[in-house]
Amino acid sequence: MLYIGLDLGTSACKLLLVDETGAVRNTVTKSYPLSFPQPGWSEQAPEDWWQAVLAGVPELLTGFDPAQVAGIGAGGQMHGLVALDEADRVLRPAILWNDGRTASQVDYLNGQVGKAVLSQRTANIAFAGFTAPKLLWMRENEPELFARIKKIMLPKDYLVYRLTGVHATDYSDASGMLLLDVEHKCWSAEMLAECGVTEAQMPRLFESWQPVGTLTADAARALGLPESVVVCAGAGDNAAAAVGTGTVGEGHCNISLGTSGTIFISSDKFGVDPNNALHAFAHADGGWHLMGCMLSAASCNSWWQDQIIGTTDYKGEEAKIDPDKLGRNHVYFLPYLMGERSPINDTDARATFIGMTMDTSRADMTQAMLEGVAFAIRDSFEVARSLGIEIPRSNICGGGSKSALWKTILANVLGIPLDTVATEQGPGYGAAMLAMVACGQFSSVRQAADALVRIQSTVEPDPALVARYNDRYARFKKIYPACRELFPQLM
Structure with a gap:
């Protein structure tokens, strides 16, 4: 069938x-x-x-x-x-x-x-x-x-x-x-x-x-x-994307780098973040999940490359980034092109490059954009950690996950391994799996995920790079609070 x-x-x-x-x-x-x-x-x-x-x-x-x-x-x-x-x-x-x-x-x-x-x-x-x-x-x-x-x-x-x-x-x-x-x-x-x-x-x-x-x-x-x-x-x-990556049942995590960016933590039990920085939603497997959602993720990449520097050669631009500069970039980027949801919930927030000097290069700016999205995803990741939720590893999907460099940056910003599944077709694949359950091909969403989802590759974090990114993230966290009162005045 x-x-x-x-x-x-x-x-x-x-x-x-x-x-x-x-x-x-x-x-x-x-x-x-x-x-x-x-x-x-x-x-x-x-x-x-x-x-x-x-x-x-x-x-x-x-x-x-x-x-x-x-x-x-x-x-x-x-x-x-x-x-x-x-x-x-x-x-x-x-x-x-x-x-x-x-x-x-x-x-x-x-x-x-x-x-x-x-x-x-x-x-x-x-x-x-x-x-x-x-x-x-x-x-x-x-x-x-x-x-x-x-x-x-x-x-x-x-x-x-x-x-x-x-x-x-x-x-x-x-x-x-x-x-x-x-x-x-x-x-x-x-x-x-x-x-x-x-x-x-x-x-x-x-x-x-x-x-x-x-x-x-x-x-x-x-x-x-x-x-x-x-x-x-x-x-x-x-x-649906979580189902398609096998992120069902207790304690599994999926990160999606699509137009928006999400961190999705599945659970068999209902639970709410007391500060409501993460969404508490029902899951497609019959359980629940906590989710952090940023409004601009891979769309930051298309905005920067297509509209600002005028190229569609994304791989070529990433190739200009020196691997030795990962975790050492002096330029930072706030990825709030359309305001932001999780965890700051601020419609007035705006995207910002900061830290440029006369020796800042085009590659530095591209790297800052990729890192800024990763740091913003970590913001929601830290909220989950503050609730006592352990996330030892995560799946990753979405258009941005096709970038090996971006996955490397994100794995080291979060400090966890990131798994890519063999059939990475996002929500459409999860939707097809749900149709299989509806037709009796499988008795449950969990059974469908166990039968169909396999890990294809994993990006492991590097301890030295994780340490450098921890330092960078501590600085990144200070930028939005410093700019928050200014953003409404820019409208």
């Missing part, structure tokens, strides 16, 4: 065709535009996502028998607000995870409602990217559209709806809305009321591997697939 995994990203949808042994038989990527209608805003048209699937699936199945496709799973960008009217038409462009327009709504939730109350209701506090502040923004700024909302959905759930006709979401993705009681896995009545919506407007909740339904006749015809194809609920992109 064959299974399709959809990875609904910020810039493109990646489609994977996976057989029952876990082998990736084909991949297709379909890109779509991203809109920035005002500074700090970030939007997309949900119809573009669906058109990417309509175009991608037939291409994915070229040379394969569509009758062999048993299931589809989707992993996708989290937090985005997709609002549908009574006819299930999209009311406005989706407001995405990296949209920063909700600063005043976040201040209201954290300040007036109160962080302690939010944490008690949802296990989290408000961040600009979350869905609840977006609903408040829409109620205040687009009241006529807000009044017409019939269903509230997340990006990958819109695809599931177009496939099945069912309004559904899973617990991992719903955890990032600030509307879910994460511990008890139900909608928070208090938070729904706070945002002026009802449970009837919310999608039905599922575990990630549970079947939502099968393809509608229209979807099956458009995709060239049987109507019997099972569609599971899927997962938020980080939870």
